[in-house]
Amino acid sequence: MTTKTSVGKWGFWAFVAVLAGAVLYLAVRPDPVWVDLATVSRGALEVSIDEEGKTRVKDRYLISSPVAGYLHRVPNEVGDRVSPGQLLTEVDPMPASVLDARSRAEAEARVAVARSALNSTRQKVAAAQAEADLARKELARLRSLSADRFVSEDRLEQAVSAADRANAILRSARFDEEVMTHELKAARTRLEVSAARSSGNGNVERVSVRSPVEGAVLGVVRKSEGVIQAGEPILEVGDPSALEVEVDVLSFDAVNLSPGIPVRLTGWGGQVLEGRVRRVEPVGFEDISALGVEEQRVKVVADIVSPTGEWSTLGDGYRVDASFILWSGEDVLIVPTSAIFDHNGGQAVFVADNDVARLVPVTTGRSNGLHTVITEGVAAGGMVIRHPDSEIFDGARIRER
Incomplete structure (x- = not known):
């Protein structure tokens, strides 16, 4: 009887000790870290440079007065169609001066x-x-x-x-x-013969000003008649169906552009248009951003390669959003860029494994800033932790928000 009582006491105190240890462990162990999770998936990824641009007529002709004289009123309005050799206005000889x-x-x-x-x-x-x-x-x-x-x-x-x-x-x-x-x-x-006594009769030698090309009037610099000097601009003409897109790109991004790179044009009020870079100017210029920051920018000129019927309503000086496609993949493994961090000279992510964070080294590829291609380290369907902080480590308990 005494032996059985002794064994019972030892068993009771052993149970109490285990229970106390469990309570102590639960009391002192850290709480799970709240995290945001994202799914590793396969899909399309595109790396691009996005800027705002504007359209412009490729070949513009600024028509000026060939001689000094008296310009007739210009009848044309902006948008009027003109043909080669069409009479636009005339210049008479300089009128006689008034005698005092x-x-x-x-x-x-x-x-x-x-x-x-x-x-x-x-x-x-x-x-x-x-x-x-x-x-x-x-x-x-x-x-x-x-x-x-x-x-x-x-x-x-x-x-x-x-x-x-x-x-x-x-x-x-x-x-x-x-x-x-x-x-x-x-x-x-x-x-x-003076301006005060001139009767306006008689034959006058007039110089005709004619359109050099087929197109439309893009701007009227001088509308009213009056004395004009040789070389003074009168109006501007060009072919509005021959448009190009001019985009001011940061010099940091311009070094990645070259002729032939595809461009996607949106934000002009119509369907998405396709374009192609024709020229990256070798000279930069200084510009002030909307926030007042000085920036070095470079002009990039792109041709619209979509059928003309798709952008027939576009005109000179219209705003467009241009996306220069540097790289694109149709079926690649991608994760949010915010889940990737530097680790031991390489890169890694934290993978969620049954509410436990596991550190996994990865090999990355192209990135568009929001998503990054993963070539090695994780598989599709896995869950990675976004924006990992110092509280997360390999083996840390986690809980999804």
């Missing part, structure tokens, strides 16, 4: 001077004409006498020379008369 009182008095005096000079020249012409007539008569008389040998040869030659000299003086006087006539006409024109 002093200029008009000076012009009247020049007319009087020119008229007096012409009268003086006409008197000289009359005197030269008389001298020429006298020399001609004298030559005729001496020639009649020379037939009967009453005049010497020397005397006859002197008469011929005198007649020639008189005729030359007469011709010179008549040329002077023509010059004075033109000078009088010019002085009268200066006086009579």
Whole structure:
């Protein structure tokens, strides 16, 4: 009886000790860490650079005035169709200036001077004409006498020379008369033809301004008529059906772009369009972001390769969202990038195994910032911990939120 009582006591105290140890373990063990889990899955992944761009006409023609003159009003409006050689406007010669009182008095005096000079020249012409007539008569008389040998040869030659000299003086006087006539006409024109007295009649030499290409008017720089200088722009034309997309890309991203990279164009109000990079400009420029941060950017030009009918409503200067596709995979193993962290010179994830975190090294591939390709380490269907912190370690108890 005593032996049985002793064994019972020992058994009781052993049970009490085990129960106390269990209670103590439950009391001191750490609580499970609350975590966010994500599923390792297979699917498509795309790595791209997304920026905002705008459309522009490939070939733009800024039409300017070929001469200085008076521009006619431009009848065309933005969007009007034009054809090669179509008359757009005309440029007249510069209109005459208005004469003030002093200029008009000076012009009247020049007319009087020119008229007096012409009268003086006409008197000289009359005197030269008389001298020429006298020399001609004298030559005729001496020639009649020379037939009967009453005049010497020397005397006859002197008469011929005198007649020639008189005729030359007469011709010179008549040329002077023509010059004075033109000078009088010019002085009268200066006086009579001015902007104040111009009647607007008569033929005017006009220079036509014509369209060089088939297309439409993209902008009217000068609409109203008026005086215009040579080289001053009038309007801009181009073919709106030949569009390209211009995108300002951060220089950090531009180094990954090259001609031929596909571009997806969205956010313009229509269906998704396909494009292709044509040129990455080798010169960057400084720009200020919306947050006031200085950025170095590079212009990238892409062609739209989708059928024209799909973007016929697009015009010059329209906004588009451009996604440059650097890499894409159709069936790859992906996990959230937030689940991956650096570990022992490589990368790893925490996998949830029956409410316990297990550290698993992984080999990663391409990443688009949100998701990353896993080439080795985990399998599809597994659960990984997102945003692991310092409370999580290999073997830690976890609980999903």
